[in-house]
Amino acid sequence: MQPDKKTTYQDVRDEVLRRIQGRIWDQGSLLPTEQDLSEEFGCARATVNRALRELAERGIIDRKRKSGTRVAIAPVKQARLEISVTRQQIEEMNASYRYRLVSREIVPAPGWLAAQMGLPAQAQVLHLICMHYADNRPFQHENRWINIDAVPDIAEADFSDTGPNEWLLARVPFSDAEITLSSVAAEAEIASFLGAKEGTPLFLMERSTWFQEQPVTFVRLHFHQGYRMRTRY
Amino acid sequence: MQPDKKTTYQDVRDEVLRRIQGRIWDQGSLLPTEQDLSEEFGCARATVNRALRELAERGIIDRKRKSGTRVAIAPVKQARLEISVTRQQIEEMNASYRYRLVSREIVPAPGWLAAQMGLPAQAQVLHLICMHYADNRPFQHENRWINIDAVPDIAEADFSDTGPNEWLLARVPFSDAEITLSSVAAEAEIASFLGAKEGTPLFLMERSTWFQEQPVTFVRLHFHQGYRMRTRY
DNA sequence: TAGTGGTCTAGACCACCTG
DNA sequence: AGGTGGTCTAGACCACTAC
Incomplete structure (x- = not known):
């Protein structure tokens, strides 16, 4: 394996998703803070933030100030209907x-x-x-x-x-x-x-x-x- | 009016949307670069980027490296269906x-x-x-x-x-x-x-x-x- | 090859919320 | 009151692509 360039937000997003799907972080459980994750992944907190924000938009996780980030429980899934002419x-x-x-x-x-x-x-x-x-x-x-x-x-x-x-x-x-x-x-x-x-x-x-x-x-x-x-x- | 604190990405996003809806920037036309907009709005380029990225996700604008950002022409609108239990x-x-x-x-x-x-x-x-x-x-x-x-x-x-x-x-x-x-x-x-x-x-x-x-x-x-x-x- | 968007960083301050 | 996410900044380098 070559010396990795940089950790992208996609890397973080996919790895977090993998851990959720693999039940390493179960439904309802608390994720590490952005600070902790940025240290683990060796990247800036902004990068972790971008990754987690995308997962939150998809409804995979719930985020709240002070209380932290949790794996969503009964996710309301969003299907995107494409409406064209x-x-x-x-x-x-x-x-x-x-x-x-x-x-x-x-x-x-x-x-x-x-x-x-x-x-x-x-x-x-x-x-x-x-x-x-x-x-x-x-x-x-x-x-x-x-x-x-x-x-x-x-x-x-x-x-x-x-x-x-x-x-x-x-x-x-x-x-x-x-x-x-x-x-x-x-x-x-x-x-x-x-x-x-x-x-x-x-x-x-x-x-x-x-x-x-x-x-x-x-x-x-x-x-x-x-x-x-x-x-x- | 009080001295404004800072320009948020929401400010930029809403103002750009307003100009598009008001036909100041018409369909298919080229927007200023992120650099130019950040100077106009007096904010960092990252802030403009975040604003334009959201509009691009909504299908309002099309972005391409080198060629720039254009107002989308025949937008394929995305309706979000919420699917719950x-x-x-x-x-x-x-x-x-x-x-x-x-x-x-x-x-x-x-x-x-x-x-x-x-x-x-x-x-x-x-x-x-x-x-x-x-x-x-x-x-x-x-x-x-x-x-x-x-x-x-x-x-x-x-x-x-x-x-x-x-x-x-x-x-x-x-x-x-x-x-x-x-x-x-x-x-x-x-x-x-x-x-x-x-x-x-x-x-x-x-x-x-x-x-x-x-x-x-x-x-x-x-x-x-x-x-x-x-x-x- | 040069211009544009895409992304990362390191640091900072703020807003919100829970205890 | 303090911890957590939300956001902004200034700068940097990279990736794509039109020219």
Whole structure:
């Protein structure tokens, strides 16, 4: 073995993880202090801190000032769902993407939508219905409402070529969103768009989006029958 | 305004985010170097680095050595799903939790399972079916297979009182998992357990788990009708 | 080859929390 | 009151990569 260069935070992080997985440090038990670990590993305390901070972000350990660092007991695991634009999602499957605008109208926000988005009464919204196809098979039915006050430019966009999701992302990036996933029976109209029978179980994603506290859009995405969403942690 | 103490990495992070959201730095544009920013903010480069690193982890900016830091263009947003033990999930709803073991048997792994988990042919697995109730209403149907070779102690556990998820978490913590979410029609048996009609759309979570490259368990969780999974980003 | 981000160090001070 | 993690600093060297 050659004389090691330096101890990296990855080294520390991986070794600590190894000891936790190997039950050298059991669940709930107290780890040595950063000071002690930095001496053991022959590195600066900042390096240990960086390593332990990453493990804490992953939920592997719990840290508290004064009381120290403990191995987490009933970890709430975090799975990361990657949410990308539908076109990109389809192209990553090596399928050809096709988009179609079904309808476009400006209406006063219905009551349930105003409540859902936190809109003032009588706010005007743009209501869009679109379809996304992968290799010419129905992939996703998009039912979207956009708060016109939040996106004035919206009147100029006709969405005949580009979906509203891509359009919005280019203009209102990095917003906050709340997502709900569920399983629903296909209504007759949506079923026909997706080439499924009425009542077929469909995967539904609903998303509300805000930009700087202002409600921007609410969208209901019905995926084709048999769609599966995957992730790791 | 008082003489500010020090610039924190949060200050830098929030100000950079503000400039991105305010289109001062537009999508795809190049940010100043860490050196420049540290001078502007009057702090150390390490502080700027920490701030930009967090934004990069969130997908807000892209960083490359030599070429610099750019505002991300079509960000793949990451939503974090919190996955906790069913009991905990129910108790957080302020509902009473009840668990019931439906069946328990040791069998050779069926072909589809061996393929799914990457098990050797003829591996022995423990097959469990359990129910979880919230306020005595069916909440989740659990159909689980456990690789006996990976968890030898399993023979001693009868799971009449505690669900296998909690039992496993206490013994095989911090494993890797792959999750699939989908929408399925309730089969007759599962429907009856969940108090729903056959064919009802149900939210299904399937999860494969490994510990140090070794397959541990595969579980199929059917949630009650109308279940919704929520997250933010 | 030179510029940029990635990381480590050694020391310091602070904030929070438990005893 | 004191111990522990949280953070900042100033400087240094390294790794990657566009030029």
